[in-house]
Amino acid sequence: MTDTQPTHTSGSPSLENLLHETRSFPPSAEFAAQANAQPALYDDAKADRLEFWAEQARDLVSWHTPFTETLDWSGAPVARWFADGRLNAAYNAVDRHVEAGLGDRVALHFEGEPGDTRTVTYADLQREVSRAANALAALGVTAGDRVVIYLPMLVESVVAMLACARIGAPHSVVFGGFSADALRSRIADAQASLVITADGGYRRGAASALKPAVDEALAPREGEPETTVRHVLVVQRTDQEVAWTEGRDLWWHEALESADTFHEPVWVEAEHPLFILYTSGTTGKPKGILHTTGGYLTQAAYTHKNVFDLKPETDVYWCTADIGWVTGHSYVVYGPLLNGATQVIYEGTPDTPHRGRWWELVQKYNVSILYTAPTAIRTCMKWGEDIPARFDLSSLRVLGSVGEPINPEAWMWYRRVIGGDEAPIVDTWWQTETGAIMISPLPGVTATKPGSAQVPLPGIVAEVVDDEAHAVPNGGGGYLVLSEPWPSMLRGIWGDLERYRDTYWARFEGLYFAGDGAKKDEDGDIWLLGRVDDVMNVSGHRLSTTEIESALVSHDIVAEAAVVGASDETTGQAVVAFVILRGEHAHRASDAESAAQVQEELRAHVAKEIGPIAKPRKILVVAELPKTRSGKIMRRLLRDVAENRAVGDATTLADSSVMELIAAGLAAPS
Numbered sequence: 001m002t003d004t005q006p007t008h009t010s011g012s013p014s015l016e017n018l019l020h021e022t023r024s025f026p027p028s029a030e031f032a033a034q035a036n037a038q039p040a041l042y043d044d045a046k047a048d049r050l051e052f053w054a055e056q057a058r059d060l061v062s063w064h065t066p067f068t069e070t071l072d073w074s075g076a077p078v079a080r081w082f083a084d085g086r087l088n089a090a091y092n093a094v095d096r097h098v099e100a101g102l103g104d105r106v107a108l109h110f111e112g113e114p115g116d117t118r119t120v121t122y123a124d125l126q127r128e129v130s131r132a133a134n135a136l137a138a139l140g141v142t143a144g145d146r147v148v149i150y151l152p153m154l155v156e157s158v159v160a161m162l163a164c165a166r167i168g169a170p171h172s173v174v175f176g177g178f179s180a181d182a183l184r185s186r187i188a189d190a191q192a193s194l195v196i197t198a199d200g201g202y203r204r205g206a207a208s209a210l211k212p213a214v215d216e217a218l219a220p221r222e223g224e225p226e227t228t229v230r231h232v233l234v235v236q237r238t239d240q241e242v243a244w245t246e247g248r249d250l251w252w253h254e255a256l257e258s259a260d261t262f263h264e265p266v267w268v269e270a271e272h273p274l275f276i277l278y279t280s281g282t283t284g285k286p287k288g289i290l291h292t293t294g295g296y297l298t299q300a301a302y303t304h305k306n307v308f309d310l311k312p313e314t315d316v317y318w319c320t321a322d323i324g325w326v327t328g329h330s331y332v333v334y335g336p337l338l339n340g341a342t343q344v345i346y347e348g349t350p351d352t353p354h355r356g357r358w359w360e361l362v363q364k365y366n367v368s369i370l371y372t373a374p375t376a377i378r379t380c381m382k383w384g385e386d387i388p389a390r391f392d393l394s395s396l397r398v399l400g401s402v403g404e405p406i407n408p409e410a411w412m413w414y415r416r417v418i419g420g421d422e423a424p425i426v427d428t429w430w431q432t433e434t435g436a437i438m439i440s441p442l443p444g445v446t447a448t449k450p451g452s453a454q455v456p457l458p459g460i461v462a463e464v465v466d467d468e469a470h471a472v473p474n475g476g477g478g479y480l481v482l483s484e485p486w487p488s489m490l491r492g493i494w495g496d497l498e499r500y501r502d503t504y505w506a507r508f509e510g511l512y513f514a515g516d517g518a519k520k521d522e523d524g525d526i527w528l529l530g531r532v533d534d535v536m537n538v539s540g541h542r543l544s545t546t547e548i549e550s551a552l553v554s555h556d557i558v559a560e561a562a563v564v565g566a567s568d569e570t571t572g573q574a575v576v577a578f579v580i581l582r583g584e585h586a587h588r589a590s591d592a593e594s595a596a597q598v599q600e601e602l603r604a605h606v607a608k609e610i611g612p613i614a615k616p617r618k619i620l621v622v623a624e625l626p627k628t629r630s631g632k633i634m635r636r637l638l639r640d641v642a643e644n645r646a647v648g649d650a651t652t653l654a655d656s657s658v659m660e661l662i663a664a665g666l667a668a669p670s
């Protein structure tokens with residue numbers, strides 16, 4: 001493929017900092033000629049949007065009963081797509097490829113952190129998923145029952161999700177890095193009847209335990225209702241000692257051993273729930289985002305095919321996301337498998353046993369499409385480009401980014417060092433709620449710009465609006481909204497329809513409010529600017545300030561807490577907490593040493609309550625917090641402090657001396 005030189009776009013965006021970026025990389029003629037996506041895709045979608053989606057649904061998904069109706073929006077904001085069709089997600093991801101004679105194609109190249117490997121073909125996957133489905137059924141799990149999956153990145157994790165889908169039991173995957181308490185509240189909210197976990201997994205060169213967190217999450221607690229969980233299936237990964245509850249706990253391998261390899265998929269309605277995935281909102285309570293089957297699968301497959309230009313016969317695809325996040329759902333499990341892709345899944349961290357592990361894997365498996373997050377790219381930048389330079393990365397032909405805005409430096413580094421100055425980068429904007437990619441360049445069609453997700457995909461209608469819901473002109477900024485329903489949109493918040501309306505549909509009449517700030521450049525391309533609510537984005541993971549504040553305040557010594565996301569070179573944002581100690585404990589922060597102790601104690605407490613990723617990078621003990629007269633904490637001012645800036649306008653503070661007090665306190669030993 002020929003190299004493409006950057007050209008400069010017309011017009012100079014008058015927007016601050018990153019919008020001074022004017023480089024643009026048109027696709028090479030060769031890439032464009034072979035691309036799955038052609039410019040006509042936009043025209044087709046514009047000509048008849050609903051018919052366009054119906055075509056995608058018919059082309060990319062196999063229906064047991066074909067649908068006749070495309071969209072029913074009469075119950076807005078709860079959409080029904082392809083509602084009279086019936087299908088099965090696992091059949092679409094696995095069986096139909098085997099039936100098409102592709103059973104020998106590798107579905108998964110699994111690489112364990114210690115270096116153990118496993119190659120799983122589509123035929124293998126069909127046997128495993130069928131067995132697992134029979135095992136779940138034998139445990140009494142039926143269509144509609146919820147199953148919580150709490151696993152590391154293993155072949156069994158993919159099998160478990162598909163087995164649930166095969167019997168019509170919605171799965172709720174809880175990220176393995178979350179604590180027992182986080183797991184407990186999600187199990188309770190979903191009223192799950194089964195948990196699938198492992199003894200442990202390998203992380204940073206050691207076996208780390210998972211099962212104890214499940215035991216703790218299920219233990220009876222005074223004043224709380226008894227758990228709905230009847231069984232725990234345990235995958236044996238590390239051979240660690242595990243506590244065992246007779247009658248409740250079963251080994252995964254034993255349950256599967258005795259199960260039949262044939263299983264007839266349960267054909268469900270298109271609107272049957274496929275999964276619930278919990279994500280942080282602006283209040284402390286995580287939201288169970290509900291996705292259903294037909295529309296979700298359609299958009300997952302469509303985006304995976306066109307945004308990554310997947311050629312299933314020749315490509316090797318690798319998405320580095322964990323199945324605990326939505327990216328792992330749509331772009332490790334459903335999108336790639338529906339499209340019959342061959343992919344790599346990796347259990348461990350990028351720096352174990354060395355900092356070149358990812359690039360070694362790209363070389364080993366000839367990965368051609370890589371999908372990862374800006375925080376990972378920035379970490380690799382920090383480690384130095386001599387590390388990837390030691391490996392042959394010439395197989396890479398498409399690079400993807402997701403999770404947070406990618407800054408132009410990281411984008412350029414990704415393109416040059418990883419993509420050999422050739423591979424197109426697709427910066428994909430979407431959310432747990434949107435289910436699949438919404439805004440992204442199309443490789444081979446779009447001239448890409450470093451730092452911008454650019455354009456809504458064909459079939460998607462997005463806008464940037466001001467406070468009054470008016471579309472802003474090119475060059476202007478405001479809030480990102482989605483103006484038309486899309487197939488993979490959430491169908492609500494589990495058990496809380498009111499919260500669904502309030503969170504997404506109350507801000508602007510008839511428009512989906514994404515919670516992200518955005519600007520349009522002079523070409524009308526969209527630049528995402530981060531969250532406008534109190535949700536932080538740390539290494540591409542959504543964390544709520546409120547949730548961390550409540551975790552801090554639940555510690556005996558803390559009276560009050562305020563949490564902000566301070567910009568951080570590597571992780572995008574870092575959690576910084578300001579705490580006021582209870583009077584009787586105030587002395588504990590009087591010298592540097594004890595303040596450091598307090599900080600460590602509270603960090604550990606947050607890790608226990610929520611999980612290690614929520615641990616504040618810094619905890620500052622203060623005497624007061626800046627509040628408005630109505631009692632709202634002015635996080636903006638705290639962010640100034642956290643980012644070492646001069647403190648901004650503090651005139652709306654109830655007590656204007658507070659910021660001086662905080663600044664003085666920080667100058668003193670901490």
Ligand code: 6R9
Nearest residue numbers: 402403404405427428429430431432516528
């Ligand atoms: C897929 C995923 C969603 C939030 C979203 C936004 C941020 C994701 C982005 C991006 C700028 C991108 N986000 N992709 N911001 N450019 N390409 O990440 O889902 O975990 O629900 O987070 O992430 O702020 O609102 P989720």
